[in-house]
Each structure stands twice: as structure tokens, then as C-alpha cells.
Amino acid sequence: MTAFVLVPGHFTGGWIWGAVADRLRAAGAEVHAATLTGLGERPAPHASLDSHVADVLGLIDAVADPELVLVGHDYGIHPVLGAADLRADRIARIVYVDAGLPTDGDRAVQLVPDQAARELLLDPAGIPADGLLPAPGRGDWHRWGSPAGLTDQDLDRLTAHAAGQPVATLTEPLRLTGAVAAVPTTGVFGTAGGISTATVEAMVATGMPQFRPLADPRVTFFDLDTGHWPMLSRADDLADVLLRAAAGEGHRISPPDTDGTPAFHRPHVLDTPEHPLPDCPRERIGNLDLYLPRADGPQPAVLFVHGGPVPADERPQDWPIYTGYGRWAASLGVVGAVVGHGLHDLLGYPQAAAEIAAAVDALRADPRVDGDRIALWFFSGGGLLTTDWLAAPPTWLRCLAANYPVLAPLPGWEAVDRRFRPAEAVAGAGRLPVVLTRAGLEGEAIAATVERFVAAAQDAKVDLQLIDVPHGQHGFEVTDHIDEVRDALVTAAGSVIGHLRA
Numbered sequence: 001m002t003a004f005v006l007v008p009g010h011f012t013g014g015w016i017w018g019a020v021a022d023r024l025r026a027a028g029a030e031v032h033a034a035t036l037t038g039l040g041e042r043p044a045p046h047a048s049l050d051s052h053v054a055d056v057l058g059l060i061d062a063v064a065d066p067e068l069v070l071v072g073h074d075y076g077i078h079p080v081l082g083a084a085d086l087r088a089d090r091i092a093r094i095v096y097v098d099a100g101l102p103t104d105g106d107r108a109v110q111l112v113p114d115q116a117a118r119e120l121l122l123d124p125a126g127i128p129a130d131g132l133l134p135a136p137g138r139g140d141w142h143r144w145g146s147p148a149g150l151t152d153q154d155l156d157r158l159t160a161h162a163a164g165q166p167v168a169t170l171t172e173p174l175r176l177t178g179a180v181a182a183v184p185t186t187g188v189f190g191t192a193g194g195i196s197t198a199t200v201e202a203m204v205a206t207g208m209p210q211f212r213p214l215a216d217p218r219v220t221f222f223d224l225d226t227g228h229w230p231m232l233s234r235a236d237d238l239a240d241v242l243l244r245a246a247a248g249e250g251h252r253i254s255p256p257d258t259d260g261t262p263a264f265h266r267p268h269v270l271d272t273p274e275h276p277l278p279d280c281p282r283e284r285i286g287n288l289d290l291y292l293p294r295a296d297g298p299q300p301a302v303l304f305v306h307g308g309p310v311p312a313d314e315r316p317q318d319w320p321i322y323t324g325y326g327r328w329a330a331s332l333g334v335v336g337a338v339v340g341h342g343l344h345d346l347l348g349y350p351q352a353a354a355e356i357a358a359a360v361d362a363l364r365a366d367p368r369v370d371g372d373r374i375a376l377w378f379f380s381g382g383g384l385l386t387t388d389w390l391a392a393p394p395t396w397l398r399c400l401a402a403n404y405p406v407l408a409p410l411p412g413w414e415a416v417d418r419r420f421r422p423a424e425a426v427a428g429a430g431r432l433p434v435v436l437t438r439a440g441l442e443g444e445a446i447a448a449t450v451e452r453f454v455a456a457a458q459d460a461k462v463d464l465q466l467i468d469v470p471h472g473q474h475g476f477e478v479t480d481h482i483d484e485v486r487d488a489l490v491t492a493a494g495s496v497i498g499h500l501r502a
Helices: 014-026 049-062 074-086 115-122 152-161 197-205 209-215 235-246 320-331 346-365 380-391 422-428 444-459 483-501
Strands: 003-007 030-033 068-073 091-097 185-190 219-224 282-285 288-291 299-305 335-339 369-379 397-403 434-439 464-469
Touching: 003 014, 003 049, 003 074, 014 030, 014 152, 014 235, 049 068, 049 074, 068 074, 068 235, 074 091, 091 235, 185 197, 185 235, 197 209, 197 219, 209 219, 219 235, 288 320, 288 346, 299 320, 299 346, 299 483, 320 335, 335 346, 346 369, 346 380, 369 380, 369 483, 380 397, 380 422, 397 483, 422 444, 434 444, 434 483, 444 464, 464 483
Parallel strands: 003 030, 003 068, 068 091, 091 185, 185 219, 299 335, 299 369, 369 397, 397 434, 434 464
Antiparallel strands: 282 288, 288 335
């Protein structure tokens, strides 16, 4: 039978795996439940991520069974990956239990869901004097994950045994050589937290390169209808899932059914090889691209704000979807502008917001632009960046538009700064017209954020225009070359430009 090494998450030790370990042993497996340095009875405030990697390496080296499965819960996936990278030839599979997908150079703090704790750790002056991040109190575990399925006794036990987390374990970067990429993996989701296999399938379907490895046939997935601590709430079921994962079972995700071209590299529905838009030169000024119309004097402008997060080596300004929008706006007689911003991870929203604000200033200052007639048009994960403009719209902002936007942090996006909440900010929109184009085939999680936003906007009597694309998917400009999408975009652009010229 397979040998398992079970590595716990924040604040917890090997004790948390007790019931799971008993079930695995009853099935004939060898089990080693790790208590990482400083998370047992003896505090070790100076323990680091390297210390925890060494802990896991020690367990790997002590196991004789050649079929070794490493299981990491939450934070525990960081030392699991660090150790597996150094012993890749010994590992049959890595199992992520309600854990993120850290890569080389990532720090665990980036995935800390409790914003207060995250801000404390990211501020060098805020590091606790004793080097330990205090464990949550009895009523605070929900800040670290969904407590669904936990009984009062579970919460009492979790709180009684919790230990302070050594700060350096969360702030040191994970170092990977790349060897671990060859190891098969399994993801196990506690779906009460809002993320499921279906969520991952939707991410893979976007064609974004960072999600491509999730469609590898060596990668499998399981869902458990419970919260963030399934080893307490669903111990028998989790043990069964671990045994099945070790046997290579689980749901596999198919790659997008395309010719291999990622969706974001496909032509814009209004700028296809068969029906191209008129040629329009692009002028790049810093992070701002301008597409100028054939017109005399300053003209109104539409600034297109791409979504995200996107990999740092991608330039959405160069994607056909945004070059298409810029050229299309110019063909309609207004200045088309596209801003590139640094939304590369969930912590990047404040930086992206600042970069967009600076680009708006530069756009308004350009002598070819009528600075008193500006519209902002947002897409996908960039929808959270509408917050500041909705909360206090300036007089020169004549319209705000959004296509298939994310309008509240999605499940698993707890790392997003609490400032970015469009559904709360829309009450301040006043007379600002909002044009919202919805994808009828939108994923449930994103659609739910749009529903909340629409309800809040209607309660606040915002000038909200809803345009639906019943058969459109997320990113319908490049995924769905159908008349329904073209008609919706023509309607949306007509409204936006109408507000600009009113």
C-alpha cells in the first residue's frame, strides 16, 4: 500500500489528521502526520519555510515505501512543494487539500485570506515582536476559510490546539527548481468555500497559460461538500479521496476544444480576417495605447481596462481583443485608449488602480482628447477596479461600461483588498450612466457577483443599462463569433458614445 505524509496548514499540527490517519491505516496504508517546527507544544518563533521544508524532507527520507504521496492542506502545500522539488523521484503524487497553487518565488502571505493578518505581515514594521502570528480565537476561524461542517466541538478543539504561526514561514519565498512539475497532482476542494472542480474547468477554458497545466492528464480533482477543514468535518470521506487519489483516480479536465490558440489570442468578433476594421495606427505612451480617429480637434475618449490577474509576461494591450476595441472606437469617431496595468495576482488590485488613475490623467491631458468627455470600459476581473469610479465619479466621467465583469471578490479571492467592492460602491454612482453587458453562459460564481451588483444598483436608482448576450461565454468577443455578440457590442458602444457626446 501507499505511504502518506500528511502536512497541516496554518496554526495546526499533526493532531488535526488523527481521524484521517486512522482510516488510512485501517485500509493498510503507512501514514506519517507532520507537526511542523514551532506548531507543536514548543513554540519556535524563528522557524522559517526552509525549516518546514526540512521537516517534510525528514519524513520523506524516513519512509521506505517507494509509493509516497505528499498531502498538503492550505499553507502546508508550501513545504510540501519545497520538499517534493528536492525529492521528485520519490513522490508518486502530491495532493492539494483546499490549498492554493504557489509557484517559484511565491510567499505564503500572498494567499493569507485574513486581510488584517496579511497587511500585518506585509508591513515590515508590523511583524509581531515575538515572531509569531497569533492563532485565531474561537470566533475568528472563518477569516481563514469556510467553517462549514465543523461542529462546536471541532471549533473548540481547533482553538485549544492551535499554535502561533512563525512569521518567516509566511514571508519567505518558495524556491523551486522545476523538478516538482513532473510529479502527478490531485486537488481536493471544500466546495463550501466557493471553489470547485467546475470553477477550475472554467479557468482552464479561458486558455490562459497559467491554467494550462491543470488540464494535464496526470492532474485529477475531487470535490467535498464541506468547508476548509475536511480532515475534521469529513474525515472518512477525505481518507477515501486520498486513497482514490493515490490510485490515480479523480476527475480530469479536458483542454479547451480549440486549435490550440488561447482565447485571448483569437480575433475580435468585429475585426476578423474576413471583415477587418479600418487600419488605425497605434501610439504608445508609457502604459497607454492611443488609437486616434480621423477627426479635427479634441475628441471624446473611451479607455478600455483589461481584466486579470494575468501573468507578468503577458501584455494584454497587444491581445487582439483590446487592439480590436481600440481600432473600433477610433472607427466610430472617438479616441480609443487601452491601458496596461499590473494586475498579476490578487494582491495587485491597489497597484493596478493607481496605474489606471495615472493613465486617465495622461489621457485627459493629451491635447487630442476632450478631457471633459471620458468613458471607462472594464472587462472580466478588471470589474473590481470600477470601485473607485463608482464610489465618487468625477464630472468628466460621462459613462462607465463593463463586459462580463467580476463585481465582487470570487470565492477563494479573500486576498483581494477589501477596498474593491463594486456592489457596495455603486450606491455612490449618482447620475453616472452604467452600461453592463452580461454573458448568458457566464460561470455561476461570476454571475452571482453581477446579480448582487445589479440589485444594489437598482436599489440606488442608478442609471443602469443591461445588455444580455444569451449565448455568449465569458470573453465572448473572441470566443463567440456570432451575430448576437456583434449586435450587443454595437448596442453597448452606441450607448457609451451617446453619453460621451450628449
